Amino acid sequence: MSNALRLAKGTFGRVALLDMDRPLVRHAHPHCHVLLKVEGADAQFSVGRRMVPLTDESAVLINAWEPHAYAHFDGQPATIILALYIEPDWLGAFRPNWKASGAPDFFTEAVGATTPAIRRLTRSLAEAMVHDPGDAPRHERLLAELMIAVVERFTDWRGTPYSLRLAAASFVDHRVRKAARMIEADPCRVGDMNRLAGDVGLSRAHFFRLFEASLKVSPRVYLNVVRMERAVQAVAEGTASFAAVSESLGFSAPAHFSRFFHDHAGSSPTAFRHVSALRGGDYETLR
Structure with missing residues (x-):
């Protein structure tokens, strides 16, 4: 049965380390949502009208309020997933226009190829949550490094002033x-x-x-x-x-x-x- 292995919460939102072996219903979140594979079988998510893969070398990228579901098939082995639910105000503290993570088009694609740095930070954060569940400052530092790498890799954050994007979305x-x-x-x-x-x-x-x-x-x-x-x-x-x-x-x-x-x-x-x-x-x- 799918269950949470660890959970971290703070001003950043929350991070869940999930051991998944059953599907999730179609749902949404009021945060930008990033899914990264840690261990186990490759998996797949339905995002909008697309089915996209979650693998060692690909991340699933979901905008705030974007409907999605975990499509786990009968007989498929379990997958350990690092699920990030990120608050726009926290991201905005790094760069003002990163507050646009609350807009519906922050991620232009639902899947993207990860870098070695993203894979290393994913594993480091997952291990820190398991081995040192009470070390909140370390968790947030690792999450900050990971989200900076994710935003710079997968978004066009330089393209549009955040104030216009948020106004258009609001x-x-x-x-x-x-x-x-x-x-x-x-x-x-x-x-x-x-x-x-x-x-x-x-x-x-x-x-x-x-x-x-x-x-x-x-x-x-x-x-x-x-x-x-x-x-x-x-x-x-x-x-x-x-x-x-x-x-x-x-x-x-x-x-x-x-x-x-x-x-x-x-x-x-x-x-x-x-x-x-x-x-x-x-x-x-x-x-």
Whole structure:
């Protein structure tokens, strides 16, 4: 069963070391998202409408809010993946226009050939997370080196002023903006999309078309993104029972929440909380 081996969180966002042997449902993240292979079999992801490979020499590059899925096939061996979920403000501290990592076209391609430096930094960060799980400063230093190499390799960050890119990406119809605010305010209460469409003054069909045109994801995917980000925070940082977290996010039973979490994060909530709580001195080796 797929599970998290390690998790690092901070102002940079989060980094998960995942042992993957089952598919993930189509989902999205509010961060730029980089997937790097550490060990195991080559793998593949569906990004947008493309199937792209994750190998020793290729990275999968996913823009903020871009729908994607892990396409694991029956009988395929497991893969250890370093998954980066990076906050734009943190990247913007390196160069102001790197804050454009929150824009929908930061990565121009969904897959790119890695360099020896990227492969070395990927392995170094994965090993540091396993062998020294409590050394947060070292993790962030390695992540910074890795993301600088990734951005310089895979983006046209010199091409357009970040202010124009973000401005172009930020226009959202006021009715879609209202619906998004309602979802963010209380995802537990937003389950009926027909009602949500009516609440913002649109027919269901028009609402879905306008929402996806504005935010690049469907209302249901947006709701799931909000639920998942709340779930990650509650599981990783909190002490509430999973039953309480499940109820707060609108799931009818804890088992439904656990399946949702595993299908989106590649890990059970139990394993995710465990690796979030690890401190230095708890060692194991990459298999």
